[in-house]
Amino acid sequence: MTESEAPAREGRPAAAAPERRGGVRGFVTELPVLVLVAFVLALLMKTFLIQAFFIPSSSMEPTLLINDRVLVNKVTYELREPRRGEVVVFREADAIADDRGLGERLWDGLTSGLGLVPPTEKDFIKRIIGLPGDTVEMRDGVVYVNDEALVEAPVSEGGYLSARDFSVYGPATVPEGEYFMMGDNRPASADSRSSLGTIARGDIVGRAFVIIFPFTRAGTLPGGGYGNGLDGDGSPASAGALAPAA
Numbered sequence: 001m002t003e004s005e006a007p008a009r010e011g012r013p014a015a016a017a018p019e020r021r022g023g024v025r026g027f028v029t030e031l032p033v034l035v036l037v038a039f040v041l042a043l044l045m046k047t048f049l050i051q052a053f054f055i056p057s058s059s060m061e062p063t064l065l066i067n068d069r070v071l072v073n074k075v076t077y078e079l080r081e082p083r084r085g086e087v088v089v090f091r092e093a094d095a096i097a098d099d100r101g102l103g104e105r106l107w108d109g110l111t112s113g114l115g116l117v118p119p120t121e122k123d124f125i126k127r128i129i130g131l132p133g134d135t136v137e138m139r140d141g142v143v144y145v146n147d148e149a150l151v152e153a154p155v156s157e158g159g160y161l162s163a164r165d166f167s168v169y170g171p172a173t174v175p176e177g178e179y180f181m182m183g184d185n186r187p188a189s190a191d192s193r194s195s196l197g198t199i200a201r202g203d204i205v206g207r208a209f210v211i212i213f214p215f216t217r218a219g220t221l222p223g224g225g226y227g228n229g230l231d232g233d234g235s236p237a238s239a240g241a242l243a244p245a246a
Contacts, residue, residue: 049074051205052212053089053125059183059190060125063087063221069213070125070221074206082179082204084128084145087221089205090181092122092196125208126191130180130198137170138193141186144171169193177201 055068064070064087072089082088130136130145137144144150167187174180178198183189192198210220 053123053208055125058188059185060087060127061185061188063127063184064125064208064211065217067214068211068217070208071210071212072206072208076207076209077204082128082131082201082207084131086128087125087208088128088181089123089125089208090199090203091205092124092203123205124181124191124196126181126183126189128179129182129192130174132174132176132178134174134180135171136174136180136192137172138168141167143182174198179204 051072051074053070053072055064055066055070058066129143129150134145135147137147142149172180175198178200180192180198181196182191182193190196208221211217
């Protein structure tokens with residue numbers, strides 16, 4: 001009995017070898033499908049839900065630094081209106097027509113959507129200062145909305161636009177359906193005070209809500225509400241309202 005059982009025991013590993021080889025072949029065969037599914041899911045998420053953005057300039061310092069990656073929620077403003085103090089991404093109103101091929105657009109969309117490279121589209125990231133109907137003004141570097149000074153944390157000084165005097169501006173009234181944007185690094189930000197002008201509601205891509213890279217700076221981006229009685233939606237703020245993070 002012992003001798004007759006021996007071949008059976010010795011044969012088991014030999015029978016398993018083709019199965020393992022078949023498993024490897026199956027994985028290799030399925031890999032392109034898995035990659036395609038992951039690509040499509042990433043593209044859908046970028047288009048409709050959440051997109052990562054690469055910060056290329058110093059205009060939002062010290063809140064956002066060059067090479068930071070942030071996540072932008074595209075659903076928030078489908079459910080409610082943008083609020084003062086929120087950090088948002090918006091597109092340039094007069095965007096140039098896209099003449100890239102389909103493959104190039106898909107690849108660029110995936111890599112920029114994951115925050116690996118700056119987006120090819122002309123997108124900007126700024127903070128909402130003025131809501132529709134607000135009057136915005138700057139006096140001696142202090143921002144006033146409806147003649148009330150915004151209570152803000154100090155912003156960085158200097159930068160590539162520091163030679164241009166942005167310490168005085170307005171007053172200017174924000175048109176209905178549009179928003180007034182400013183970078184936190186006021187002397188070094190091209191925003192609604194310059195050629196960008198006010199931004200239409202439909203050009204706002206979404207709300208930046210978290211820094212995901214570098215890991216040493218990872219954390220949420222609070223926004224909405226100022227410490228001077230101006231709440232994020234323009235209504236009187238409750239006691240203890242905080243100034244936006246700087």
